[in-house]
Amino acid sequence: MVGPCSAEKADCDPALAAATSTRELAKGRDAKLEAASPLVRHSGCGVPGPSRESLAQDHLLRKGQVQPDSPGCRIPSGDSPAAGRATAARRGSPPGDRLLSPYVRLTKYTHSCVRLEQDDRVLVIDPGEWTEPTALDGASAVLVTHEHTDHIDLARVTAALGSDPALTVYTNPAVAQQLGEPDDRVVTVAPGDAFEAAGFGVRVVGGKHAEIYEGLPQCPNLGFVVDDLLYHPGDALFVPEAGIETLLVPATAPWLKMAEALDFVRAVAPARAHPVHDAMLSDIGQFIVDRWFNLKADTDYSRIAVGDTLSV
Secondary structure (H helix, E strand, O other), rough: OOOOOOHHHOOOOOOHHHHHHHHHHHHHOOOOOOOHHOOOOOOOOOOOOOOHHHHHHHHHHHOOOOOOOOOOOOOOOOOHHHHHHHHHHHHOOHHHOOOOOOOEEEEEOOOOOOOEEEEEEEEEEEEOOOOOHHHOOOOOOEEOOOOOOOOOOOHHHHHHHHOOOOOOEEEOHHHHHHHOOOOEEEEOOOOOOEEEEEEEEEEEEEEEOOOOOHHHHHHEEEEEEEEEOEEEOOOOOOOOOOOOOEEEOOOOOOEEEEHHHHHHHHHHHHOEEEEEOOOOHHHHHHHHHHHHHHHHHOEOOOOOOOOOOOOO
């Protein structure tokens, strides 16, 4: 039987402790309101005795995110959400009202796919096999970061190319080879390239997929900076040189841990961030991830629900 958190059980992992507190979810509390509290105590620690959770607590102690004399399970105190905007401003980023255009609409689809629309121009990024089919409806151009099926549905993209002769896909040579379309329909791009897709300016950065284990998967990965202000990194944590207003930050992956994602957001220093690459998270997982980003990402962070659209 697992006892309550106490001075004798200071090895409670904050994320696991938060997961046990499902009463907060049942009451429908907003995660942002919950995150405003610098200290959250819970009735259960999740696992008893010495374990990997104690190592996680030691990691937090070393990084100064909890105090050595903590009497129980603690969530680190949050920093100001305005910090990211201020940092971006110091780096010379344009003010928020210059992000793309006041009339650009950003729609979130399942996992890592987003759709940018302005007037009759539609740009879709990473329509994978978990993405809703409507993401490609009327698309003018498609950007694909890499070859993994959660980022490109080859059958669906091939069908879209066949039904719309005006559609163009921009990606790396590995994906282009699998699509097998003429060069004017599937354009290969590389880090350092700049081009226009669906009327949006696009810069290519990065180049390599993040490592999962023993050097794998060793495939190329392209990050796309749209109109020099919105950044989709694909499956990597490459930090572009120019200031970024809106960052689409990977939330969970076999190649990612929470500390790395938080460090990535801080390094990019965007004015705002929204999670992508999140289909593997349960409702409780989203709650925990959102809390950490709200507390420690040093930016204006918010989750866009699947199917929701916002102006950027």
